[in-house]
Amino acid sequence: MNSCLYECLVLHHRFSPVDNRFLYRIFMFALDLDELEALHRRLRFFSHNRRNAYSFREADFLPTNEPLHNPGSGVAPAPPSAIPHLKARVLAYLAAHGTTLPADTRVLLVTLPRVLGYLFNPVSFYFCSDRDGRPVAALAEVTNTFREMKPFVLGPATRQGAAFTLRTPKYFYVSPFTDMDVAFDFTLRDPGDKLSVQIDDYDADRRTLTSSLTGTRRPLTDRALAWFTFKYPFLTLRIIGLIHWNALRIYLKKVPWFAKAARPGAQRDLYRPHASLTPAAQPVSKT
Numbered sequence: 001m002n003s004c005l006y007e008c009l010v011l012h013h014r015f016s017p018v019d020n021r022f023l024y025r026i027f028m029f030a031l032d033l034d035e036l037e038a039l040h041r042r043l044r045f046f047s048h049n050r051r052n053a054y055s056f057r058e059a060d061f062l063p064t065n066e067p068l069h070n071p072g073s074g075v076a077p078a079p080p081s082a083i084p085h086l087k088a089r090v091l092a093y094l095a096a097h098g099t100t101l102p103a104d105t106r107v108l109l110v111t112l113p114r115v116l117g118y119l120f121n122p123v124s125f126y127f128c129s130d131r132d133g134r135p136v137a138a139l140a141e142v143t144n145t146f147r148e149m150k151p152f153v154l155g156p157a158t159r160q161g162a163a164f165t166l167r168t169p170k171y172f173y174v175s176p177f178t179d180m181d182v183a184f185d186f187t188l189r190d191p192g193d194k195l196s197v198q199i200d201d202y203d204a205d206r207r208t209l210t211s212s213l214t215g216t217r218r219p220l221t222d223r224a225l226a227w228f229t230f231k232y233p234f235l236t237l238r239i240i241g242l243i244h245w246n247a248l249r250i251y252l253k254k255v256p257w258f259a260k261a262a263r264p265g266a267q268r269d270l271y272r273p274h275a276s277l278t279p280a281a282q283p284v285s286k287t
Helices: 036-042 086-096 222-231 235-252
Strands: 004-014 020-032 046-048 054-056 106-111 123-129 135-143 149-154 163-169 183-189 194-203 206-218
Touching (some): 004 222, 020 036, 020 235, 135 163, 149 163
Antiparallel strands (some): 163 183
């Protein structure tokens, strides 16, 4: 099967306004979206759209059948309930952004499912390839701690060698220590025996932060899942805890802090907006 696991090292290194380095180890699932039902039948600890120790629910990802907040790209979202299956939503989203792919396109999703019912993914990656295995597009789905979600498309025009690359304005609140005027710089290398992706923050031409995910391929088996459950317990809960712990370390270094509700108009093209972005939550100016 194409699906597998990756045992990974995560790096966050902030260069400005202070130096702060943060490392931790996790494992990730790489799921061929055409193999979900086969994996459900084959694995004891993994289920598709049902409860289990590891539960992959298609509704948790790329919710393009939900309203889009503050659209700035001019791309209309799909009407509610129009596209129930995740792979179809991925292909439809790529098509809406200028990359039309056939139905037999292979979509490999590098992500985490729900772990004992709890879900948190800072970023998920969709790697699309044709029937001959040639990479044709990629999609990065970034989620913040407010559970807002924003996809970024890397189409054929962004292909550079063995990687998809893209520098694009963020317009998304990810870290309270980074304003929304910076740009994301993506480098998504083709996954194989190794996984290697990198997302940098750029303030104009100055790199202020680098984040990387590197890993080694492992088989997706019950035995491997049992071992990784012991080695990396409560994985999604651990990730959210580590993110907040690192935020506290940065805060204690007196790094400037940006309030999410201060610039609602700068947060564009995202799904599942937090209550702070609703009109009722915005401050009323006094005249």
